[in-house]
Amino acid sequence: MQIVLNCLSLTSFYLCFALGLALVFGVMRIINFAHGEFFMIGAYVTYFCVATLAPQIGGPSAWLVGAIVAAAVTGLLGAVLYRAVVVPLADKPLAIFISTLALSYVLQTIVVQIFGPVGLSISPPLRGVVSVGGAILPASRVMVIVAAAALSTGLWIYLMRTEPGRRIRAVAQNPRGALLQGIKTRNVGNLTLIIGSGIAGICGASMGPISQISPYMGGPALWKAFIIIIVGGIGNVWGAVAAAAIFGVLDTLMSQFGGGRFLALTSAAIMLFVLSVKPSGLFGEKE
Amino acid sequence: MDLMTRIIVAGVFACGLTGYASAQETINIGVVQPQAGECAQWGVPITRGVQIWAEEFNANGGIADATGKKHQIKVTTYDNNCYTAGDELTAFRRAILDDKVNFILQTFTPASRQAVAQIATENKVLTTSYGAGYLNAKYPFLIGSVTGSPGSYMFLVSHLLETRPDIKKVAIVTADHSFGQAALAYYKAGITPYAKRVEIVYSQPYDPASTSDMLGLATPIFASSPDLIVELGFTPGQQALFIEAMEQLGYKGLYGSEGWTMGLVTERIPAAQLAGRVFSAYVVDASEPSFSPRVSKFYKSYVEKYGQKEWSVLASVAYAAMTTVEAGIQKAAAPTGDAVRQALFTTDTVDQPLFGKSHWGGAEMYGANNWLLTPLPVYVTDDKGGVKVDAVVDVAKWWNANKDAALPVLAQGGQVSANK
CATH class of the missing domain: 3.40.50.2300 (Response regulator)
Structure with missing residues (x-):
């Protein structure tokens, strides 16, 4: 039972992070290398809010404020990124990739200057464990599972049931066709980057209490997220959900049964295999 | 005073200054540690430990060698990109060939130590670590100056x-x-x-x-x-x-x-x-006050300078490693890597400033008797x-x-x- 809960927990970690990246990649076809740093900034914003507000309003409330502020700050960063990088460099995906890579270093350095290079820890807003069938799940992990589920469901409803969501899907499917239908693709791109970046911020707020936060935490998370969205199907949000589950189960089982040292190797090998036999990913459609 | 007298006085004064500068010959110490990235959380406190060690001496006019001459200590940092052996070697090349350092503190990571053994030995740069990791009889300038890792x-x-x-x-x-x-x-x-x-x-x-x-x-x-x-x-x-x-x-x-x-x-x-x-x-963990008043004072300096949240035991580890080099400098006639190495190895034991009498660990592990076994709290x-x-x-x-x-x-x- 513990292994099942661990699978669920790890899947939610992967999903939480990959969701925003998959959305941005799927709609805009750009690689935002600074997505990991948006995640990191979400964690630091939450750290700051918890450290300053918790004595007055309590840990859970301070964390909630932190998560909201984190989403707002990273959403704003997404908007700035769109205006400052994506629009001027439209149709130059390599230049956008390099620019976001540069931005990731800039953001890392800023955070190092403000908070220092030594890792920090966010006090868990919820303590204690939930017992299920003799196994345990820490309350702070339940929080991440809830956050990942809420983000996925919310995103699904937004994309499938709202007018802006329909526009986003239209642009993702066929940008030129959407433009001909009168959809303002620039606005859609801006909105997508704000939502995707905001999700990264919420993810940083959720993951912060159960992982060490450091200025460099974005890199490893981004690497795993790339593998997930490539295996799931580039640009396919639901493929990312499925791939997160696949890697959540696989990585948990490998750690459990003595293969922990081969996790990175296995993930990379699976990605290479999928790229070679089905370049569009397991759940992606041929372009 | 006529012009000629003024020139002679100025010349004598200048010579005196030059002589003073010579007596104050600076000891260049390199610290090869991660300065950025994930591993900086280890490398930065280690670097700070060495810097505070140097500042303690510099504030009192420098460290005296066996002749009584005092030397200021200059600490220069080099990034090894998270203890990567190739980057360790690149950093050593810069430190030794460009900046002419006399001593280097590096990681104990065996692969990294092995990568720099030759260049350190060829240039007689005494290279120490907070532990042994890798030592070899062919490379006498590689030492482990405390029990460490x-x-x-x-x-x-x-x-x-x-x-x-x-x-x-x-x-x-x-x-x-x-x-x-x-x-x-x-x-x-x-x-x-x-x-x-x-x-x-x-x-x-x-x-x-x-x-x-x-x-x-x-x-x-x-x-x-x-x-x-x-x-x-x-x-x-x-x-x-x-x-x-x-x-x-x-x-x-x-x-x-x-x-x-x-x-x-x-x-x-x-x-x-x-x-x-x-x-x-x-x-040694400097945050524990009873083991050594000197490291306890170091801890207070560190916290005062960088804050309690920035404290890491690794700072005191690096500080302690440098105190063995310090013992060697104080016993050597000149603060060169070669002279200090010889001074440290004149007997089977070293009067270590923090740990007292400490034995060299023997050659069974590495074929070189270069690992100082300091008592371990x-x-x-x-x-x-x-x-x-x-x-x-x-x-x-x-x-x-x-x-x-x-x-x-x-x-x-x-x-x-x-x-x-």
Whole structure:
């Protein structure tokens, strides 16, 4: 039972992070290398809010404020990124990739200057464990599972049931066709980057209490997220959900049964295999 | 005063200044450590430890050599990109060939030490570390100036097994990288003399990337029912998350590592719950005031300068490593790598400024008698999240008594280079 809960927990970690990246990649076809740093900034914003507000309003409330502020700050960063990088460099995906890579270093350095290079820890807003069938799940992990589920469901409803969501899907499917239908693709791109970046911020707020936060935490998370969205199907949000589950189960089982040292190797090998036999990913459609 | 007299006076004054500058010859010390990236959380405190050591001398006019001449100390930092052997060598080239450093403090990571052994020796740059890691008779300018890593892992686990006979099962949790593999071998070597009553129940190395899911990592360790868990490879924050995950799973045993950042741990687990259960031994922990007034003063300087949240035991480890170099400089006629090395090796022991009389460890491990075995304080946490001294281990005595049992295990783990 513990292994099942661990699978669920790890899947939610992967999903939480990959969701925003998959959305941005799927709609805009750009690689935002600074997505990991948006995640990191979400964690630091939450750290700051918890450290300053918790004595007055309590840990859970301070964390909630932190998560909201984190989403707002990273959403704003997404908007700035769109205006400052994506629009001027439209149709130059390599230049956008390099620019976001540069931005990731800039953001890392800023955070190092403000908070220092030594890792920090966010006090868990919820303590204690939930017992299920003799196994345990820490309350702070339940929080991440809830956050990942809420983000996925919310995103699904937004994309499938709202007018802006329909526009986003239209642009993702066929940008030129959407433009001909009168959809303002620039606005859609801006909105997508704000939502995707905001999700990264919420993810940083959720993951912060159960992982060490450091200025460099974005890199490893981004690497795993790339593998997930490539295996799931580039640009396919639901493929990312499925791939997160696949890697959540696989990585948990490998750690459990003595293969922990081969996790990175296995993930990379699976990605290479999928790229070679089905370049569009397991759940992606041929372009 | 006419013009000629003024010129002569100015010339004499200038000569005097030049002579003064010569007597004040600066000692250039390089610190090769990660300065950016994830590993900076280790490299930056280590660098600061060396800088504060130098500042203490510089504030008093410099460090005196055996002739009484005082020398200012200049510390220059070089990035090795998270202990990567290739980057270590690049940093050494810059430090030695461009900046003409006399001494270098580097990592104990065996692969990194091996990479720079030749250039350090060819240029007679005394290269020390907070431990041994890799030494070789061909490279006499590589030394380990305190017990440090990875030897301390062996002495820590053996001390716990010696003093706590109720420990029957040990889990070894190490990362799958160069110093994680070294730690695994040393932990196993420390357990070997007690193999009749102690079983290693877990020793699977983990991929550092898997530490994002600490519960997944902790579950199989908890399932192996250890009485003692020894770890090496977690960052300070990961250590706190690991302890939290183990405690949530219901673990009641002991923890051992080179050091713990208890501030991060006690943010998650009440200090009283862990009192008497979390052990550390690296070189010295300056945050504990009773072991040495000098390191205690260093701790206060560090916290005053960088803040309590920036404290890491690694700062005191680097500081302690430099005090052996300090002992050599004070015994040498000139502050060169060659003269200091010779001064340190004139006898079988060194009067180490912090640890007292310390023995060179013998040549059985590395074929070179370049590893100084300083007595090792073992610390245990108290109910306020601080640490107190559990014991000071006479590691030279332990090594002489148990090296026959430990050496084959170390050799199996690829840590013995005496016959290579």
